[in-house]
Amino acid sequence: MKPVEILVVGGGPAGLCAAIQAAEMGSKVLVVDRNRALGGQLIKQTHMFFGSEKQYASTRGFDIAQILLDKIDQMENIEVMTNTTVLGLFEDGVATLEKDGKYIKVKPKAIVVGTGASEKTLAFPNNDLPGIYGAGAVQTLMNEYGIKPGNKVLMIGAGNIGLIVSYQLMQAGVQVEAIVEASPTIGGYLVHASKIRRMGVPIYTKYSIKEAIGTEAVEKAVIWQLDDKWQGISGTEKELEVDIICISVGLSPLSELLWQAGCEMKYLPELSGYVPARDENLQTSVKGIFVAGDVSGVEEASSAMVEGYLAGMSAAAYLGYSLYNTKELREDLLQQLNSLRHGPVGERINKGIASILIQSEAAASTEA
Amino acid sequence: MRIEEHPILNFKRGKKIRFFFNDQEVEGFEGETIAAALHAAGVKSLSHSIENHRPRGLFCAIGNCSSCLMEVNEEPNVRICVEELKDGMKVKTQKGKGDIL
Ligand SMILES: Cc1cc2nc3c(=O)[nH]c(=O)nc-3n(C[C@H](O)[C@H](O)[C@H](O)COP(=O)(O)OP(=O)(O)OC[C@H]3O[C@@H](n4cnc5c(N)ncnc54)[C@H](O)[C@@H]3O)c2cc1C
Numbered sequence: 001m002k003p004v005e006i007l008v009v010g011g012g013p014a015g016l017c018a019a020i021q022a023a024e025m026g027s028k029v030l031v032v033d034r035n036r037a038l039g040g041q042l043i044k045q046t047h048m049f050f051g052s053e054k055q056y057a058s059t060r061g062f063d064i065a066q067i068l069l070d071k072i073d074q075m076e077n078i079e080v081m082t083n084t085t086v087l088g089l090f091e092d093g094v095a096t097l098e099k100d101g102k103y104i105k106v107k108p109k110a111i112v113v114g115t116g117a118s119e120k121t122l123a124f125p126n127n128d129l130p131g132i133y134g135a136g137a138v139q140t141l142m143n144e145y146g147i148k149p150g151n152k153v154l155m156i157g158a159g160n161i162g163l164i165v166s167y168q169l170m171q172a173g174v175q176v177e178a179i180v181e182a183s184p185t186i187g188g189y190l191v192h193a194s195k196i197r198r199m200g201v202p203i204y205t206k207y208s209i210k211e212a213i214g215t216e217a218v219e220k221a222v223i224w225q226l227d228d229k230w231q232g233i234s235g236t237e238k239e240l241e242v243d244i245i246c247i248s249v250g251l252s253p254l255s256e257l258l259w260q261a262g263c264e265m266k267y268l269p270e271l272s273g274y275v276p277a278r279d280e281n282l283q284t285s286v287k288g289i290f291v292a293g294d295v296s297g298v299e300e301a302s303s304a305m306v307e308g309y310l311a312g313m314s315a316a317a318y319l320g321y322s323l324y325n326t327k328e329l330r331e332d333l334l335q336q337l338n339s340l341r342h343g344p345v346g347e348r349i350n351k352g353i354a355s356i357l358i359q360s361e362a363a364a365s366t367e368a
Numbered sequence: 369m370r371i372e373e374h375p376i377l378n379f380k381r382g383k384k385i386r387f388f389f390n391d392q393e394v395e396g397f398e399g400e401t402i403a404a405a406l407h408a409a410g411v412k413s414l415s416h417s418i419e420n421h422r423p424r425g426l427f428c429a430i431g432n433c434s435s436c437l438m439e440v441n442e443e444p445n446v447r448i449c450v451e452e453l454k455d456g457m458k459v460k461t462q463k464g465k466g467d468i469l
Binding site: 035036046060081085118119121131133134136137140141142144145146148149150171172173176216217254262 | 369374375380382404407412424431437452
């Protein structure tokens with residue numbers, strides 16, 4: 001069995017920041033990601049990020065990933081394994097990994113889980129046809145591999161991801177026929193929406209998809225208007241000639257490993273699904289298992305990074321590592337999280353977190 | 369369809385390699401996934417549902433959804449969205465659930 005001090009599961013912004021912080025405090029870290037490249041969602045993001053300066057706002061997503069990766073490269077006590085999937089976290093503390101068809105067991109002293117989130121899908125007739133993608137898949141094809149998924153697209157969902165991916169599709173030369181949004185208002189930022197509207201793309205609110213049409217792949221999409229009970233109104237159908245339907249109706253935390261490890265979980269719509277109970281230091285109900293990023297509640301890269309630093313700090317502190325200014329750093333991170341979670345969205349997230357917060361020896365471990 | 373011009377991105381593709389899709393020779397690039405290379409070649413129908421044999425395409429592209437399972441070098445149920453393309457690979461449409469090797 002491979003000896004490991006801190007295992008970080010997932011190398012997205014949350015996992016990378018956790019690794020950097022834990023290593024800075026002197027612990028030895030192993031970062032495992034099932035993807036070929038580290039960076040998580042960031043490597044697909046060509047747009048400039050929102051957030052504040054401390055979280056690299058106004059920097060493009062893939063450039064933020066590079067900043068973090070350069071730091072990781074410089075740290076001797078961080079080992080990275082890519083193309084490696086964490087298959088299980090067992091009750092006796094053993095984690096199992098798979099790489100190139102080989103099965104590896106490790107027994108870390110602490111674990112930070114930063115597995116991110118997976119996309120939700122939507123039920124409608126023929127929703128399994130080729131040509132219907134999650135927004136993330138479209139981004140992976142276009143922005144990672146430089147491949148156009150098709151020629152004409154219907155986007156479902158006008159949250160930030162739907163709007164941003166629509167814009168990215170246009171940059172790749174794909175025509176966006178329409179964006180439909182079931183709720184009466186556009187969920188994403190209006191700057192994004194206006195930019196897209198100016199380019200001639202209609203955004204239909206209170207509209208959804210009725211069905212997809214095609215035999216071997218998508219040939220058409222039928223959209224219709226929704227009434228106040230979110231039911232389709234017959235007679236309002238519009239047929240669109242598209243070969244891509246892109247679904248962008250939100251994400252849910254990828255928390256299977258936490259379930260398996262025996263962490264206390266709760267369904268919280270505010271955090272987009274089943275999420276782990278955690279204390280202020282991001283330790284779950286299982287001692288030594290910490291969480292950060294979308295897996296603990298779907299938010300943003302900015303908060304994922306701050307949570308990552310905090311979880312990494314807590315994991316290192318749990319093993320007895322500290323810096324002369326751990327306490328100040330911790331206060332600063334909590335402060336950053338606070339200021340990121342403002343406005344109606346932030347309030348909802350805070351409400352969600354408050355309802356699963358473990359009031360254990362709170363700060364005790366990091367303040368020791 | 370490959371994107372040749374992009375306002376922000378600059379694609380550095382790896383070495384050109386060849387592989388087989390249902391015995392037909394297809395081109396791809398080193399460093400990309402099988403799914404990416406097949407998409408570039410216009411192949412969108414990847415797996416088929418077990419009972420009704422409905423075609424399935426790429427959906428999540430990160431190894432979560434199992435919508436892209438194919439037979440690769442005779443091994444069934446390979447998630448081709450996360451499997452790296454290698455020179456000479458034999459990729460086939462899978463029939464049924466796949467046999468135990
Ligand atoms: C289109 C789009 C636009 C966005 N724009 C912004 C923005 O402008 N500003 C902003 O702040 N945020 C933005 N976000 C959100 C942001 O990208 C995410 O909130 C953030 O990436 C979450 O970070 P994470 O580290 O928790 O998860 P992820 O980035 O999803 O990383 C998780 C990692 O874990 C790995 N993993 C999962 N399971 C396993 C396993 N079992 N074994 C090994 N590895 C595993 C995955 O491969 C992945 O690399 C955007 C997201 C999208 C999709």
